[in-house]
Amino acid sequence: MKNVQLGSWITLNHPSIAEIMADAGFDWLCVDLEHSVTDYFEAQQLIMAIQSKGLKAFVRVGENNTRIIKRVLDAGADGIIVPSVNSAAEARKAVDSVKYPPFGKRGVGLSRAQSYGFGFEKYRDTKAKEIVLIVQIEHINAIRELDEILSIEGVDGSFIGPYDLSGSMGLPGAWDKQEVKDALLIYEETVKKYNKLVGYHVISPNFELVNEKVEKGYDFIAFSLDTLFLGEFARNQVNKFKNH
Template sequence: MQIGSWITLNNISVAELMADAGFDWLCIDMEHTATDYFEAQQMMIAIQAKGIPVYVRVGSNDPLIIKRVLDAGADGIIVPSVNSKSDAERAISAVKYPPIGTRGVGLARAQGYGFNFDNYRDVIAPKVKLIVQIEHINAIDELDDILSLEGVDGSFIGPYDLSGSLGKPGQYNDEDVMAAIERYELTAKKYNKWIGFHVVPPDYKLVEEKQAKGYNFIAFSFDAYFMGHAIREQLKNIKN
C-alpha cells in the first residue's frame, strides 16, 4: 500500500516538512488552490530533493496544463473528472510522447533544460504515472472501459462529486451513493492498478478501514487540515 498526502499551501517550507514526514508520495493540488506553475515547480524541487515522488492534481483534463506540469518535473499526474473512456484517452494522449500520445516536446526542468532529453524520453517519461479521478456516475458506468486502458495507472474515487452527480451531495449514507462507491470498489479490484481514496480526517484508523476494503493508494489528510486539527486539539486541551 502507498500512503501519501495532499499539499494545498503553496509554501516550500510546508512541502519540505511534509516530505520529511515519511509519506510514500505527495500531491500538489492545483485544482482547488491558488498554487501556480512556478510555485508548484519550487515545491517539486523541495519534495524530490528528499527522494519523495511528487504528483500534481491539475485543474482540468487539459493538454496544455498537463504538459507544463510534466515539463516542470512531476512524477505523476492526477486528472480530475475523467467521466468516460474518451476522457481517459485524452489524458493518456496528453501524458505520453508520440507515437503513443501527442505531448509536445519541451526542454525544461524535467528534461535537464535540454541536456538530458534522451534519458528523460527513454527512461523517465515512460514511468510517469497517470491517475484518473472517478467523480461522476457516468465514470462508474464506464469504469471498465476506463481502467482497461493501457496508460491509466490507477484511479481515485471522488465521493463528494460522485454524490453530487446523483443529486445527493455529501449524503454518503444514501443507498444510491453507497451502491455507486461499491461498484467502484468491485470494478477497480479487477485490475492490477492503484485504487485510491482521500481520507481527510487525520485518523489512522480510517486509513486502516480503507486498506481493509482494498484501497492501496491512499491520501492521508492534507497539510492545512493537519495543522488546523493539531492547533484546535491542543487549544481545546488547554482551555479545558
C-alpha cells in the same frame, strides 16, 4: 498489510510546507492545482522540494487539459492526477497528454524535467516512461463507464471522489442513501479486476480511517492534507490548554 502507497495533499504554496510534510514519512505528496491558488512557478518549487526529500511528486491538475498537463510534466512531476474523467475517450485524452509519441501526443519541451535541454533523450527513455497517471472517478457517468476507463492502456490507477460522485447523483454528501452506497460498491468491485492502483482521499487526519480503506482494498491513499494536519493539532492542543 498489503503494499500501500501513502501520500498526502499540498495546498499551501510554500516549499517549507512540502519539506515538513515530506519528512513525516509519506511515500508521495500531491501538489493540488485544482483547489488552491498555487501557480505553475510555485508548483515547480514544490515539486523540487518534494523530490529533494526522495519522494514522488504528483500534481493534481485543474482539468483534463493538455497544456496544463504538459507544463507540470515539464516542471518535473512524477505523476499526474486528472479530475473528472468520465469516459474512455477522456481517459485516452489524458494518456495522450502524458505520453510522448508514438504512444501519446505529448509535445516536446526542454525545461526542468529534461535538464533544461541537456538531457531530453535520457528523460524520454527513462523517467517519461515511468510517469504515473491517475484518473479521478467522481461522477456517476464514470461509474457507468468504469470498465472502459480502466481498460485504457496508460491509465495506471483511479481515485474515487465520493463527494462529487454523490453530488452528480443529486445527493451531495448523502452517504446513507442506498444509491450512493451502491455506486461506491460498484467502484470497489470493478477495480478488483484490474492490476491498477486504487485510490481514496481520507480527509480527516485519523489513521484509523486509513486502515478502514486499506481493508477495503485501497492501496493508493491520500492521507488528509497540509492545512488539516496543521489546524487539527493546533486546535486540539489549544483546547486542551484552555480546558484543563
